[in-house]
Amino acid sequence: MESTSPPASSNPTCVRCNENEAIFDLRTDKICPPCLAQFVANKTIKRLEVLQRTTRTGGPKQPNKPQKYLVALSRGTSSTSLLQILHENLQQQVVRTQRTKFQLLAVHVDTDLHHRPSSSSDAPSTQGLTSAEETYRSRFPNAEFLTVMLEDVLALDAIDWASLPPLHAGLQTPAEQLADLFARLPSTTSRADIQRLFTRHLLLSVAVREACDVLLLGSNTTALAELTLSETAKGRGFSLPWQINDGLFKVPGRLSTGGDDAGGAAEERTREGPKTIPIYHPLRELFRKELLTYTTITTPPLADIIVPESTSSPSAANGKAAAIVSHKDLSIEEVMTRYFAEVEENYPSVVANVVRTTGKLARPEGENGHCGLCDIGLDEAGDERWRGELGEQKGVERPDGRKLCYGCDRSIYG
Template sequence: ESLAKSHPPPGFDLHVLIVEPSSIYPSAPSHDEAFDLVQRCFPRASFTRLALHDIFNIDPELRDVLSKFAGNNFADDTSLSHKERLDAFRASITTATSRADIDYILLNRLIIAFAKSIECFGILWGDSDGRLAAKTLANVAKGRGSALTWQVSDGMSPFDLEFNFPLRDLFTAELQNYSSLFPELSNIIMPDTPPSENILTKNLSIDELMVRYVTTQGEKYPGVMSNVTRTANKLQSSRMPTDGSRCALCQTYICNSEGKPNEVQTPNGLQDEPFRDFCYACIRSRPELN
């Protein structure tokens, strides 16, 4: 009924990108029916469905980056399918934290590259207050604190795209309660991946630990989790000098106190030239240092 009413034209066109969960988490089920249903429910929006390994098509520069990042632990075989190539690369990452970190980076690159390919001016992220709190804590622990100004805050990103988080003030429980009032939503909402049954913290990634922490503590102290996100939203971009170079993997700016190119000591005490292309946080995730 509301669609039949006369409304002024919107100031933007909405294009929804759905990244197939099973391409990131093999245990996740396929959502073919939900994808078809959401298109019927929202006919005025445009939809695209991609798998994570489609990044090789949308971001062709990634091929050389992955080989350089993984070092001797990975050899890219272009004769394989994109899925097999990505699976081989992810298998070269040895720790749970590094794998989760790289998956997040690849997902970001896929979404950003796709947005640019269709000439979007901004991206609306669906993170709730709790998810932003978990992301904030995890990124600080992984050495990505300098990126919080655009990873959890509204505003311009380093990729010349506006990032906005319209659900930032809503708790996950509130969103779940809202969806329960509308039965039609239950068939199109993709549930979060259930937490790992592995209770040994050494086998969990930092991201998983922070999600568990925020989930359990957020139920008891929702105001505390909300303050985490609000505090991160007040952060300002670093004024540390930089020569304008970007990390080859996560594509954020590389800088240090003197504004010189990144210099890192390898375990054998010698500077490794490939390290110069990556930021501190990405270097920590490299297989050779795990």
């Protein structure tokens, strides 16, 4: 009787471990799921080690006092992958050394202004646990979670509100006031742009309020390339080194601390707060498609808890369906996302070169003050060139003495 053997697999052996079946393409290699997961984790932890060396240089070493990392959690692919990698590393530290180098605070900014309770406090707040937040809490028990409402940005004096269109005081809640402000913005691109800037301000304010040592953003290589081109197209190219590169970022304005303290105590605590905070992108050397694959091979898969991107997009946040949209309703960010999806698939080195080139740019301080919205230093000569070449919309009233960069000015007033 002839013995039968199982049919040979059509997939080659993994080039990294030489043991498992290679079912994924990783750049120029064919690898197995465990090696792909290890590759993603190693790329992220190496960036984290650079962060740890940089933030501890020049100061007293405190091995028994772990740093506090604020992880910006959009509940999308990249930020969830970042949280997973950090949480795993945290667990490994406990097993190996019985102590940890960092603590995790995951902050989600809820941008859906159309589903709010009837009242809202002036200070940054949290709502009852949603199903998504409960899922994340159970999946990552060693992390602390906080949800902040987008309208809480109205309580921050880090923004020069006099440079923006006045809010309608007749509306009942801050969420309604902010929704009305977004409705009066000139385009879909403007709404996406201002929402992103408001979210950044809120993350910085929470980082200061919660005494965090570092702000970690989940932007991958592809997302940073998209941001580079979209910010350039909007006339905010001067800000690229501050928005794309890792390093210290100046905390804008006198951030509101909230709480029930007396005014003097709040001002004293704010005055003693950090003037700068490190902002790092640990996933900056990983492509979006690699992270998408990574979310399917974790145990259990991260893909099961990730919120679909369409529900967290600026269009969805402003009550618009993101699934079916005409070209005229696409923001610059959405155009860049579609463009780089094709470039990443066929020419990934081009995507990486965009980010590496931006990484070589210096961070000049604005000699003419800072923008009242994005808080990046003003480049008046550059702004005037943009206004001269592209023109300025006529018939739009702007407040006297405004101090906005060209990109923010166009986003607000068209």
